[in-house]
Amino acid sequence: METSQKQAFKAISLATEKAALMGVDANIAILDTTGYLKAFSRMDNAFLGSIDIALGKAKTAMLFRMNSEAVGQFLAPEAAAYGMVNTSGGLVGFKGGMPVRSAGEIVAYIGVSGGSPDQDFEIARAGSQL
Known part of the structure; x- marks a missing residue:
């Protein structure tokens, strides 16, 4: 399934809301199913290195x-x-x-960095629930 702009921005919005609630300034990337960048947000004060x-x-x-x-287990x-x-x-x-899933189907991929690994996971999880 092709990732729509609406889905990508919704994922960014959900992740950004969660990050703000947690007090984490995060970078949030959304890739389409072929690996191309669909949307990106760098929250104010998010680390450039992230x-x-x-x-x-x-x-x-x-x-x-x-x-x-899960991939990290192999690394x-x-x-x-x-x-x-x-x-x-x-x-x-x-x-x-x-x-990122919609109706059980993968429609995109989200990557979050800016907090601890556990914080990044929670922010990504929020953005992955379309």
Whole structure:
């Protein structure tokens, strides 16, 4: 299913609302199902260094159609696939990237960075509930 602009902006809005409630200034990226940027928001005072991390989390989730932290299990030094972190232009294997679903179908991917991994996860989860 193609990601609509309305869906992308709704995901950004939901994530931004959650971030504001949590007191986190976050970068929020929405990729379409083919991995291209559909929408992006950098909240006031969000770290500039977190822009690439948010994009990387969304891209990691898209490439494997799962949460970025689930991919991270394969990236650990003791994992059989260690070194995979260097593929696809770099993978980000901690919390904050996940599929966005509508009617049970993946319509986009969200990546959030700016808080702790647990905070980023909660913000992304809020944005993924269309």
